Amino acid sequence: MSIVLSIKNVDKTFGGLHALGDINLDIEEGKTHAIIGPNGAGKSTLLNCCIGRLIPDSGTVEFEGKNMIGMQPHEINHAGMVRVFQTPEIFPDLTVLQNVMIPALARRDGTFKFNAFVSLASEKAIEADAVHILEDMGLGEHIHKHAGSMSRGDKRRLELAMGLVQHPRLLLLDEPTAGMARHDTNRTIDLLKRIKERGMTKIIIEHDMHVVFSLADTISVLAQGRIIASGTPDEIRGNPKVQEAYLGGAEL
Amino acid sequence: MNMPLLKNDWVIMAIFTVAVLTAPLWLTPVGAGYPDLMQKFAIFGIFAIGFNLLFGLTGYLSFGHAVFLGVGSYTAVWSFKLLTMNVLPAVIFSILLAGVFAVVIGYLSLRRSGIYFSILTLAFAQMSYNLAYSVLTPLTNGETGLQLTMDDPRVLDGPVGQGLPSTQLFGIEMSGYNGFYFCAVMLILGFFISLRIFRSPFGLKLLAIKSNQTRMKYTGFNTRPYLLTAFVISGMYAGLAGSLMAVTDPLAGAERMQWTASGEVVLMTILGGAGTLFGPLFGAGIIKYFENIFSAMNDGRLHEIFAFLPDWLENIVVAITGEFVGEGWHLTLGLLFMIVVIFLPGGVVEGIRRASAYVKGIFQSSGDKDVALSAEKE
CATH class of the missing domain: 3.40.50.300 (P-loop containing nucleotide triphosphate hydrolases)
Incomplete structure (x- = not known):
C-alpha cells in the first residue's frame, strides 16, 4: 500500500x-x-x-x-486534494447545476483560462458530468434550483458533489x-x-x-x-x- | 440566466440591433430623437455595459472608472492631432491605452476587496484627475483642455486647407447622424461582446467569484487573474466610451475623470440593474434622458402639459412639479434612485420582470383561450 x-x-x-x-x-x-x-x-x-x-x-x-x-x-x-467544508461552502447565487459545473470547469481549465467567447451551452461534456454526479447524489430534481434556497442537508450533499466531480x-x-x-x-x-x-x-x-x-x-x-x-x-x-x-x- | 424569456441569443442580438439602429424613430416622440442626445445614450450605454462586466459579474465596485474615460478621450484627441482625423485609429489607440492603465490600476487595487478596493480605485482616479490638471499639463493642456490646433502635425492626413479639419471615417464626416450611427455600431459590438461574456464559462466563473470567492480558491481557481481580466475589459469599454466622446467633439478635459463621473456610471448600473444584460443600458438611458430633457423643462412647458386641468389646479400642479424639472432634475433623479434601491434592489430590469410576471398572471386564462382559438383555426 x-x-x-x-x-x-x-x-x-x-x-x-x-x-x-x-x-x-x-x-x-x-x-x-x-x-x-x-x-x-x-x-x-x-x-x-x-x-x-x-x-x-x-x-x-x-x-x-x-x-x-x-x-x-x-x-x-x-x-x-479536495476539501468538503463543515459549513456548506457553495455558490448560493448560482443554480445547483452551475455549482457543480464550476469545479468541473476547474478540473479542465486549470487555475486560469480566458474562455469568454465560448458558449456555456456548448459545454455538453462538463454539463453531463455535473448532471451525472448530481443524480448520483439524489439531487437530480433540484438541478435548476437556486443553490442558496436548498435545505441544509441538500447543500451538504451538493458540496459533496462539487468535491466528487473533480475526481480528487x-x-x-x-x-x-x-x-x-x-x-x-x-x-x-x-x-x-x-x-x-x-x-x-x-x-x-x-x-x-x-x-x-x-x-x-x-x-x-x-x-x-x-x-x-x-x-x-x-x-x-x-x-x-x-x-x-x-x-x-x-x-x- | 437573466432573460429566461429570450433563450436564443441571436434573437436578442437581432432585436437589439434593430432597436438601436431605429432609435431616431422611436426616440423622437419622447423628445430625445436628436443625434447629440442619442449619441450620449450610446456612449454612456457602452460605459455602463463595460462597468457592469466588472461590478455586475464580479461584485467589485470600482469608484474610479472615469479615469479610463479620460484616458480614452485624451488618447483620441492626440491621435487626431498627431496622426489622422480618421476616428478608427483614435478608437483603437484609446481602447489599448485605457487597457494599459487598467492593468496597472487593477493590478494594484485588486490586492484588496470590498470597500478597500473601491477606495483604492477612487484614490487612483482622483490622483489622475489632479495630475491632469498639474504636472501632466504638457499632455493634457491643463484647465483649457486638449484641443486641435492648426499646426498639429497629423502626419497621415497631409496639409489641411482652411480652418480646423473635422473628424471622419474614411471621408465620412462624423457629425450629426453619422456620429450617432458610428457610436451605435460600437454599442452593438460592445453589447455583443458583453452578451458572449455573460454566456461563457468565463462569465460563469466571474459570477461564482461574486457569489463566494473563498470557495473559488478552494475549487482550484486563481481568482486574481480572473478579476484583473474583468477589470481590464471593463476599463477598455470605458476607454472606448471616452474616445467616442471625442469623436464628434475633438476635445478632452480633466473633468471627465472627476469622481462624479465615476459615480454616475455606478448610479446608471445600479438603477438599471447590476448584473443584468440590459440593466446598465436602461440606467444610462434614464439618467441621460433626465439630465437632458428634464433639466431643459421650464414652467411654460409644464403649463402646456397640464393645460387640461382647471386653472387653479394647474397652477398648483405646475408649482409642485416645477421643483422637479429644470434646475431641480437632480431631485427627480435622486428620488427615482431611492425608490429603485429601496423597492427594486434588482433595478429597473427587476421592475420590468415583476410587471411582466404580473401581467402574465392576469392574462393567463385569456392566453389559454387564444391558444385554443389558434388551434381551432388550424
Missing part, C-alpha cells in the same frame, strides 16, 4: 495555545481514515494545515511525495453529517460507502460515532492537539486511553 498523504512533525500554536503538537500521520491509498476527538482537540486545525488555509509552524505535509506547505489553496486543489485523489471531509437529520445521515453514509468502493482515499473528521464506525478503515484520536491513538476501529474501541480522553470513561 502506498502512502498518499504523509503528515510529519506538524506543530501549530495560536498565541499561547498549543493547537497541534508533533502530529505524525500517514494516510494509505484507498483507505478511509477518520480523525476523531473532543471539541477543540485540533481536528479542523489539522485539516486546515493540510489544505493551505493555515501554515503550520513546523513540520511537513507531503501529498504524493510533494510538500504542500506554503502552496496556495488553488494549487493544492490541482494537486488532487484525496477527499477531506469535515464533519460530513453534522447538523443532518438521521435519515439524511444514513443516506450520506451510503453515498460515502459507494465512493469508497471506487477506491477514493478519504480523511473524515466526524463527531458521530455511528458514521465513523460504519466508514473508517483506520481511526486516529486527537486530544489536546496530540494523537493519542491510531488503529483499526476495533483497536480504538478497546483502547482505554481513548475512552479516558474522549469518552470520559464511558464504554463504546
Whole structure:
C-alpha cells in the first residue's frame, strides 16, 4: 500500500495555545481514515494545515511525495486534494447545476483560462458530468434550483458533489453529517460507502460515532492537539486511553 | 440566466440591433430623437455595459472608472492631432491605452476587496484627475483642455486647407447622424461582446467569484487573474466610451475623470440593474434622458402639459412639479434612485420582470383561450 498523504512533525500554536503538537500521520491509498476527538482537540486545525488555509509552524505535509506547505489553496486543489467544508461552502447565487459545473470547469481549465467567447451551452461534456454526479447524489430534481434556497442537508450533499466531480485523489471531509437529520445521515453514509468502493482515499473528521464506525478503515484520536491513538476501529474501541480522553470513561 | 424569456441569443442580438439602429424613430416622440442626445445614450450605454462586466459579474465596485474615460478621450484627441482625423485609429489607440492603465490600476487595487478596493480605485482616479490638471499639463493642456490646433502635425492626413479639419471615417464626416450611427455600431459590438461574456464559462466563473470567492480558491481557481481580466475589459469599454466622446467633439478635459463621473456610471448600473444584460443600458438611458430633457423643462412647458386641468389646479400642479424639472432634475433623479434601491434592489430590469410576471398572471386564462382559438383555426 502506498502512502498518499504523509503528515510529519506538524506543530501549530495560536498565541499561547498549543493547537497541534508533533502530529505524525500517514494516510494509505484507498483507505478511509477518520480523525476523531473532543471539541477543540485540533481536528479542523489539522485539516486546515493540510489544505493551505493555515501554515503550520513546523513540520511537513507531503501529498504524493510533494510538500504542500506554503502552496496556495488553488494549487493544492490541482494537486488532487479536495476539501468538503463543515459549513456548506457553495455558490448560493448560482443554480445547483452551475455549482457543480464550476469545479468541473476547474478540473479542465486549470487555475486560469480566458474562455469568454465560448458558449456555456456548448459545454455538453462538463454539463453531463455535473448532471451525472448530481443524480448520483439524489439531487437530480433540484438541478435548476437556486443553490442558496436548498435545505441544509441538500447543500451538504451538493458540496459533496462539487468535491466528487473533480475526481480528487484525496477527499477531506469535515464533519460530513453534522447538523443532518438521521435519515439524511444514513443516506450520506451510503453515498460515502459507494465512493469508497471506487477506491477514493478519504480523511473524515466526524463527531458521530455511528458514521465513523460504519466508514473508517483506520481511526486516529486527537486530544489536546496530540494523537493519542491510531488503529483499526476495533483497536480504538478497546483502547482505554481513548475512552479516558474522549469518552470520559464511558464504554463504546 | 437573466432573460429566461429570450433563450436564443441571436434573437436578442437581432432585436437589439434593430432597436438601436431605429432609435431616431422611436426616440423622437419622447423628445430625445436628436443625434447629440442619442449619441450620449450610446456612449454612456457602452460605459455602463463595460462597468457592469466588472461590478455586475464580479461584485467589485470600482469608484474610479472615469479615469479610463479620460484616458480614452485624451488618447483620441492626440491621435487626431498627431496622426489622422480618421476616428478608427483614435478608437483603437484609446481602447489599448485605457487597457494599459487598467492593468496597472487593477493590478494594484485588486490586492484588496470590498470597500478597500473601491477606495483604492477612487484614490487612483482622483490622483489622475489632479495630475491632469498639474504636472501632466504638457499632455493634457491643463484647465483649457486638449484641443486641435492648426499646426498639429497629423502626419497621415497631409496639409489641411482652411480652418480646423473635422473628424471622419474614411471621408465620412462624423457629425450629426453619422456620429450617432458610428457610436451605435460600437454599442452593438460592445453589447455583443458583453452578451458572449455573460454566456461563457468565463462569465460563469466571474459570477461564482461574486457569489463566494473563498470557495473559488478552494475549487482550484486563481481568482486574481480572473478579476484583473474583468477589470481590464471593463476599463477598455470605458476607454472606448471616452474616445467616442471625442469623436464628434475633438476635445478632452480633466473633468471627465472627476469622481462624479465615476459615480454616475455606478448610479446608471445600479438603477438599471447590476448584473443584468440590459440593466446598465436602461440606467444610462434614464439618467441621460433626465439630465437632458428634464433639466431643459421650464414652467411654460409644464403649463402646456397640464393645460387640461382647471386653472387653479394647474397652477398648483405646475408649482409642485416645477421643483422637479429644470434646475431641480437632480431631485427627480435622486428620488427615482431611492425608490429603485429601496423597492427594486434588482433595478429597473427587476421592475420590468415583476410587471411582466404580473401581467402574465392576469392574462393567463385569456392566453389559454387564444391558444385554443389558434388551434381551432388550424
